[in-house]
Amino acid sequence: MLKNRIIPCLDVKNGRVVKGINFVDLKDAGDPVEQAKIYSDGGADEICFLDITASNENRETIYDVVDRTSKKCFVPLTVGGGVRSVDDINKLLNCGADKVSINTAAVQNPEVIIESSKKFGSQCIVVAIDAKKNQDKWEIFTHGGRNNTGIDAIEFSKKMEDSGAGELLVTSMDRDGTQVGYDIELISKISSKVNIPVIASGGVGNLDHLVDGIKLGKVSAVLAASIFHYGKHSVKEAKEYLDLKGIPVRI
Amino acid sequence: MNVTIVDYNSGNISSVINSFKEVAKEKVNIEVTSDLNKIKSSDKVVLPGQGSFKSCVDALNNISGLVDELNEFTIINKKPLLGICVGLQMFADIGYEETETNGLGWISGKVSKINNQNNKYKLPHIGWNEINILKDSKVFKDIENNSHMYFVHSYEFIPNDKSVIAATTDYSSNIVCAVEKENIFGTQFHPEKSDKTGLKIIDNFINL
Numbered sequence: 001m002l003k004n005r006i007i008p009c010l011d012v013k014n015g016r017v018v019k020g021i022n023f024v025d026l027k028d029a030g031d032p033v034e035q036a037k038i039y040s041d042g043g044a045d046e047i048c049f050l051d052i053t054a055s056n057e058n059r060e061t062i063y064d065v066v067d068r069t070s071k072k073c074f075v076p077l078t079v080g081g082g083v084r085s086v087d088d089i090n091k092l093l094n095c096g097a098d099k100v101s102i103n104t105a106a107v108q109n110p111e112v113i114i115e116s117s118k119k120f121g122s123q124c125i126v127v128a129i130d131a132k133k134n135q136d137k138w139e140i141f142t143h144g145g146r147n148n149t150g151i152d153a154i155e156f157s158k159k160m161e162d163s164g165a166g167e168l169l170v171t172s173m174d175r176d177g178t179q180v181g182y183d184i185e186l187i188s189k190i191s192s193k194v195n196i197p198v199i200a201s202g203g204v205g206n207l208d209h210l211v212d213g214i215k216l217g218k219v220s221a222v223l224a225a226s227i228f229h230y231g232k233h234s235v236k237e238a239k240e241y242l243d244l245k246g247i248p249v250r251i
Numbered sequence: 252m253n254v255t256i257v258d259y260n261s262g263n264i265s266s267v268i269n270s271f272k273e274v275a276k277e278k279v280n281i282e283v284t285s286d287l288n289k290i291k292s293s294d295k296v297v298l299p300g301q302g303s304f305k306s307c308v309d310a311l312n313n314i315s316g317l318v319d320e321l322n323e324f325t326i327i328n329k330k331p332l333l334g335i336c337v338g339l340q341m342f343a344d345i346g347y348e349e350t351e352t353n354g355l356g357w358i359s360g361k362v363s364k365i366n367n368q369n370n371k372y373k374l375p376h377i378g379w380n381e382i383n384i385l386k387d388s389k390v391f392k393d394i395e396n397n398s399h400m401y402f403v404h405s406y407e408f409i410p411n412d413k414s415v416i417a418a419t420t421d422y423s424s425n426i427v428c429a430v431e432k433e434n435i436f437g438t439q440f441h442p443e444k445s446d447k448t449g450l451k452i453i454d455n456f457i458n459l
Contacts, residue, residue, distance in 0.1 A: 001380065001381065001421055002376065002378050002379070002380045002402075002422055003378060003379045003380065003399065004378075005378050005379065040446065045378065045379055070265060070266060070269050071269050071272075071273070074266075074269075074270055074273070074443065074444060074445070074446050074447075074449060074450055075401070075444060075445075075446050076401060076444050093262075093263040093265070094263070094265060095265065096265045096266060096269060097263075098263070098266055098444060119302075120262055120263060120301070120302065121262055121301045121302035121303065121306075122375065122405075123301065123375055123377070123403040123404070124262075124263060124301070166375055166377070166403075167377060195367070195370045195373055195374060196373055196374070196375070197373050197375070197377050197378070220373065220377065220378060221378070250379040250399045
């Protein structure tokens with residue numbers, strides 16, 4: 001039986017972890033490689049890096065991080081943030097990323113998704129959808145949530161599937177950082193609209209939120225950042241909890 | 252010992268390279284090449300493959316003499332070869348992804364889209380699934396039955412001779428996820444992304 005995946009996400013800026021696990025025994029708490037290794041040793045089903053480096057001159061730092069991580073972690077590695085072109089995707093894959101997540105570029109230029117999924121295969125193309133509720137619909141935001149495009153998120157998710165995306169990473173901008181739980185309505189609507197796996201993101205504050213994402217949101221995978229940082233919960237604890245709630249996980 | 256990972260522009264093979272180098276350490280030399288002489292002189296060959304069946308077959312054919320060299324290595328000289336993902340699928344006679352395409356024809360059978368029962372199952376089949384070991388394959392040495400492996404695929408290999416099936420996985424039906432025919436080994440899952448158990452399979456192959 002296929003298991004639901006738990007994916008810890010690390011925000012990386014200029015090659016350093018911004019928020020991360022605050023363990024005393026870490027040699028270098030800011031090193032993404034060391035943190036990713038802790039997650040994969042703890043049973044993370046995949047690792048996700050979100051590169052939030054703002055300046056262009058420091059963009060190269062992520063390639064070194066991906067290269068070093070892929071030599072230490074032997075679970076799938078997804079990298080997103082600032083991916084604009086087929087060339088960017090190629091560079092990340094060559095450094096050892098298994099999947100690349102594309103956000104703003106997918107909205108501005110859907111050709112990137114069509115072209116890259118043909119070139120590298122759908123399996124490595126993840127489209128990140130950042131959505132915010134506006135009355136009775138959800139609208140797509142780009143540029144790290146700063147720009148409202150007015151595009152309907154549910155329709156857009158279908159369009160991305162048709163363009164060749166292998167997975168969708170759906171983040172509720174209303175919930176992101178609030179720790180009150182996923183936007184279940186949003187993720188379940190998208191999950192039932194498309195026939196590719198959906199990863200839920202944005203808003204996890206406790207382990208029950210992960211359970212809700214899978215049971216009510218009907219997603220294949222749950223992504224979370226802050227609950228795994230600062231040692232609040234380990235990935236192992238999360239998996240044991242899901243198992244207890246009858247959700248199939250890899251233990 | 253020399254193990255060659257065939258680099259034929261079949262998509263992203265950096266994870267395969269990293270995992271083999273991790274397992275091999277200093278005892279085994281890992282080459283990444285499409286050089287025919289290097290393949291000829293190697294002890295073992297790994298045939299990765301990402302993207303579509305057609306794109307991988309086309310990429311193999313685009314390198315002059317490569318298919319002949321692989322045939323000689325595998326079928327005539329009977330040296331060990333491991334196919335991963337589409338690398339395994341290409342063992343078949345024929346594949347139906349994008350368009351009907353001939354495979355290497357090493358293990359009689361076809362590659363078809365997974366029957367997802369009217370969208371009841373999402374495709375691609377992505378994530379960790381248990382393998383049901385049916386055959387005491389050498390690459391499964393010290394691998395427990397029902398171990399988890401990482402999968403990413405939408406097509407499945409259906410061999411004619413069921414005795415080649417080394418393991419299956421349950422996703423809408425029992426999908427063939429590992430084969431062994433004499434010196435030919437293949438996994439539909441990605442041992443290079445399947446953490447310690449995956450690395451053990453790679454270790455088993457290197458130590459054949």
